[in-house]
Amino acid sequence: MRLELKNIEKSFGANQVLKGVSFTAEGGAACGLLGRNGAGKTTSLRILMDVFPADAGEVLYDGKPVDYATIRFGYLPEERGLYPKKKILEQLVYFCELKGMSRKDAVKAADAWLERIGMSEYRDKRLDTLSKGNQQKIQLITALAHDPQIIILDEPFSGLDPVNAMLLKDIVKEEIQKGKIVLFSSHQMNYIEEFCDRIAVLNGGRIVLSGDLREIKRSYPRNRLVIHSEAAAQIKALLPYPCSPDENGALLLTLPAPEAKQQVMQELTQRFDIDAISVYEPSLNDIFVEYTKQSADGDGKEAI
Amino acid sequence: MNQFRKILRFELKNYLSNKIFVGVTVFLLILIAGVSFFPRLKEGFSAIVPDSHESDESLPLMLIEAPSAETAAQVEAGFASAFPEYRVTITTDDDDTIRDQIISGTAECAFLLDSLTSYAYYVNNLSMYDTNTEIADTVLQELYRTNAMVSAGLTPEEAASVLSEPIVHETKSLGKDQMQNFFYTYIMIFALYMVILLYGQMVATNVAAEKSSRAMELLITSAKPVSMMFGKILASCIAGFVQLFAVFGFALLCFRLNQNVWDNNSLLTSFFGMPVSLFVYMLIFFLLGFLIYAFLFGAVGSTASKLEDINTAVMPVTTLFVIAFLVVVMSMSSGNVDTLLMKICSFLPFTSPMAMFTRIAMSTVPFYEIAASIVILIASVIGIGILSAKIYRLGVLMYGNPPKLTTILKHLK
Numbered sequence: 001m002r003l004e005l006k007n008i009e010k011s012f013g014a015n016q017v018l019k020g021v022s023f024t025a026e027g028g029a030a031c032g033l034l035g036r037n038g039a040g041k042t043t044s045l046r047i048l049m050d051v052f053p054a055d056a057g058e059v060l061y062d063g064k065p066v067d068y069a070t071i072r073f074g075y076l077p078e079e080r081g082l083y084p085k086k087k088i089l090e091q092l093v094y095f096c097e098l099k100g101m102s103r104k105d106a107v108k109a110a111d112a113w114l115e116r117i118g119m120s121e122y123r124d125k126r127l128d129t130l131s132k133g134n135q136q137k138i139q140l141i142t143a144l145a146h147d148p149q150i151i152i153l154d155e156p157f158s159g160l161d162p163v164n165a166m167l168l169k170d171i172v173k174e175e176i177q178k179g180k181i182v183l184f185s186s187h188q189m190n191y192i193e194e195f196c197d198r199i200a201v202l203n204g205g206r207i208v209l210s211g212d213l214r215e216i217k218r219s220y221p222r223n224r225l226v227i228h229s230e231a232a233a234q235i236k237a238l239l240p241y242p243c244s245p246d247e248n249g250a251l252l253l254t255l256p257a258p259e260a261k262q263q264v265m266q267e268l269t270q271r272f273d274i275d276a277i278s279v280y281e282p283s284l285n286d287i288f289v290e291y292t293k294q295s296a297d298g299d300g301k302e303a304i
Numbered sequence: 305m306n307q308f309r310k311i312l313r314f315e316l317k318n319y320l321s322n323k324i325f326v327g328v329t330v331f332l333l334i335l336i337a338g339v340s341f342f343p344r345l346k347e348g349f350s351a352i353v354p355d356s357h358e359s360d361e362s363l364p365l366m367l368i369e370a371p372s373a374e375t376a377a378q379v380e381a382g383f384a385s386a387f388p389e390y391r392v393t394i395t396t397d398d399d400d401t402i403r404d405q406i407i408s409g410t411a412e413c414a415f416l417l418d419s420l421t422s423y424a425y426y427v428n429n430l431s432m433y434d435t436n437t438e439i440a441d442t443v444l445q446e447l448y449r450t451n452a453m454v455s456a457g458l459t460p461e462e463a464a465s466v467l468s469e470p471i472v473h474e475t476k477s478l479g480k481d482q483m484q485n486f487f488y489t490y491i492m493i494f495a496l497y498m499v500i501l502l503y504g505q506m507v508a509t510n511v512a513a514e515k516s517s518r519a520m521e522l523l524i525t526s527a528k529p530v531s532m533m534f535g536k537i538l539a540s541c542i543a544g545f546v547q548l549f550a551v552f553g554f555a556l557l558c559f560r561l562n563q564n565v566w567d568n569n570s571l572l573t574s575f576f577g578m579p580v581s582l583f584v585y586m587l588i589f590f591l592l593g594f595l596i597y598a599f600l601f602g603a604v605g606s607t608a609s610k611l612e613d614i615n616t617a618v619m620p621v622t623t624l625f626v627i628a629f630l631v632v633v634m635s636m637s638s639g640n641v642d643t644l645l646m647k648i649c650s651f652l653p654f655t656s657p658m659a660m661f662t663r664i665a666m667s668t669v670p671f672y673e674i675a676a677s678i679v680i681l682i683a684s685v686i687g688i689g690i691l692s693a694k695i696y697r698l699g700v701l702m703y704g705n706p707p708k709l710t711t712i713l714k715h716l717k
Binding site for chain 1: 306307310311314514517518519520521522523524525526527697698701711
């Protein structure tokens, strides 16, 4: 399974929001869609789900235009909200039915999911009697209960406590293992790093970076070492290379060429008490900032 | 189609399980039952408690002052039969005393006659519906004429029979009887007015509530806007008709049960004796009129981000509708429903449900005109429905200030 957005363009009035967006997501792997506020993430997702058509470009599923009658999408919007005054089971069933399930299957699926997230006792309660975190868990069911092939999660972790975040992680991992296409949109880079094999970074309506996250990281020059040691000051004084402390208190050493690292690492471990030493790889956070900070219109409100 | 059915069922259930909706309907039914059975209950009650015959003492006092005792007696006799709801009494008090009696409430009114052809009428607060002087004029005129004829040589009986000879006439309306049809036309137009405004507001609020609770974010990705819009509107339409049929059906039932009591109420008999063809037209125009406005209300509801914005958002639609209502009602009360304005209005989709129905009910309209009006209306309902679904798709995703009409139209493609 492979989902592909190709050269998607979209304007609202005179404002061109998407200027040729292309990226790919594979089944059985999560893809992170990153971008600053107003970069066009939500618009891309809405085009992907056929809320409105693109001005140009296509959305392909296994190489063919997506047939929205047969391909099911599961969506957890960033702006959460269901019917506050309705009973939980009733609205879960309604949303499953809208996605094409029969009533019987919908009730079964909704009950199974309530059980899975440990909220069966709330099935006949009104949604607004629940805490915000629990409401969010209920909303997650609306994205998953109809067994979609493509799952889109927009900021899924915001507002969840660590235990619920763990539960959500497990659920997402299960879905990935089932071979589904999972699209993540988030500003919480640690979650993206944890889940996503691929990323696509949107900036100003364009994809500025996309591909396999590990390869992207490895593509950075491997001439820097991160050293954790009590003897940081001595190391710094002794070595002829530029040294600077990084934000975690470790020492960041920049070598003239990647080839020198083997020898330097050996030398250091022999001469000093080293806790850990590794080749520096940029964090996703660094990569994100590097690719998106130049954006002039990054803070605009997302148009639609 | 399947999706549309599910939305329809969900939305309809929303209405029918809404406590206020059910409460109002039940309240109306109880009210109708109460009103229609009231005369019977009263009868039954009077049968148990013997009617304490209203004594003359309890009637309001009407004073008569005349220049001569003879005239006074004549007038008193005439007035006593013309004003059965008054205790007519001759007085010889002076002007000021009579005034005081009226102001203090001892007497209700007074006729101070100079002669049979000239008098002053005293009353404390002149009611809008006070017809006493008109009745008095008739009585006095008759007395004057009788006196004149008697002095010319006729006997009082001959004079009376000359004066009271009735003219027999019969009206044969070859088209519609406006008088008879006015009531139910008015009731139906007014019911349509109420239903559209109430349900329109409900539809708009419903859409805006989904938007403000952000349930829309999920709905819009789960269902087609056209299914959403048509499902919602038809649900409100069915709910509206369920309520109307419950109320009018129950009213008809109560009326039938108490027919002997209400038989001489021309308003009710004309209402429930509505011809079947007219009833069918009423249903058609009611349904189409409801739909066209409900779609508009749904569309404008989608442009409001918050429930507070609803009232401002629906204003243009409400205004359009109120103007249509006023045009029709004014033409109805003027008695001429076939003016050029009404003819134009009976083909314009936003006014035709009321205007054409009024014309059918109160005048004679050729069938091809009715058919044309219905066809235009059906086409407009479909057109407005699709347009409103498009506005809805755009509107529900726009947050912040309600967008301008021009912005929406620009984005509609």
